Amino acid sequence: MKNILVSGACALMGYGILKSLRMSNRNYNLIGTTIYDYDDSVAPKYCDTVLKAPLTLSDGFIDWLMNVIREYEVDLIIPSFEIDVNFWSKKKYLLENSRAKLVLNNVDLISLCEDKWKFYEELKVNNCPFVIPSSLSSDFKRLKTQFGLPLILKPRRGSASKGIVKVLNEETFYLHKDEIGEKLMVQPLIGTEEEEYTTGAFCDGKGGYYAIITLRRKLSAEGYTNKAEVIENTNIQEAVFNICKILKPLGPTNFQFRLHNNQFQLLEINPRFSASTSMRSAFGYNDAVMAVDYFLESEAPEQPIIRKGKAIRYIEEHIYYS
Structure with missing residues (x-):
């Protein structure tokens, strides 16, 4: 045991x-x-x-x-x-x-993902076509010309979509202007909540992956996947493969995308297990077991058969009787 x-x-x-x-x-x-x-x-x-x-x-x-x-x-x-x-x-x-x-995961990637601006710079210097344009400028007029409105102010550190500010006008921008650079970065608002995707890949640390699953998702107020539907999309798989070649993740890795102007754009990477791990397992993609086999037994996973369907999170009770 x-x-x-x-x-x-x-x-x-x-x-x-x-x-x-x-x-x-x-x-x-x-x-x-x-x-x-x-x-x-x-x-x-x-x-x-x-x-x-x-x-x-x-x-x-x-x-x-x-x-x-x-x-x-x-x-x-x-x-x-x-x-x-x-x-x-x-x-x-x-x-x-x-x-x-x-x-x-790859310790260099873990360190890189601690700062979303440095992560952006790494993908940009490697000419990654899936990276969202970003800036540390606090010049509203310049940013409006460059990106248009709405703008997104995103914390450089953090996860689960926490702390993101949607900027529709100059007044909102100036409330947070002093934090841009050190704490916040600026991006255009891309895509819609209806076209957001979370992809789990079990990566080989050499620029590829062994197994993959993609869910189209809706987020909860806390920033975690609340509803999800299994999809298969070769464009997302190609994007993941290209990003893996640059960053060389190892083991369970999460890629978050939005569809924008018919192109998938990378929101972020989380070099760890996902909050949707148990959802994925229910559809046949159990990367927790894959991790045990890989890291403990040195057994590389194979692409599992993914069952199609939808998942919905809800509040449930578990009873402990006296």
Whole structure:
């Protein structure tokens, strides 16, 4: 039996990974960690053991994690939250000296994706045709001429569409002008919410990918996929392949696109598991199991048969009887 630890077990990405591993009916011993009181969460439904963790950025976190790995004889550790992915990548040399294997994307790509402006510059210098024009200018008239209206003010750091400001006029722009450059970047508003796509690819770290799935999605107010429909689009697959050649992601990687003027434009890349992981697993694309096989057993995944359909998220209860 393999002992697998997943961080963020009380949150959507964490229990999405755990739920996907449970779907496989394999003989895994699943250990979930969380900073919250897990007695008030759904995490125990999918875990054999749930552990209260210190804050990821606290001084004692790595020592705590190394002790857990030893005590529970953990074979594989999987970070779910972006903060875990970023911090664990910086401590990769320590974690790799433990007994556990680590599910982690290309560390250079993880670092690059921490700053969306630097990410944009990397794609731009490599002549990526799918990159959205961006700027750090705070000259409203210049930006209006260059991009038109509406404009989007996007945080250089962060995820799940949080903190994005839609600018329809000069008054709104000037409310945020002083943050442009250091904290915010400027882009034109492209496409519509009805033509937004999330693509998961299990990448080989060499400029290609083993498996892929695309969902046309609608976002919730929190920025996560709320509704999704499986689609197959060769243009998106070609875009992912071209982006992989530049950035060389490794393992589970998410590509977010919008269709604009009949061309797919890249909103961002998340070099980690997605909040829609369990949705994808339900359609046959279980990248949580792929990650176990790849990072623990050195077995490359194959393209699975993807079942067509739609997914809708809703609020549900899980009952713990006394």
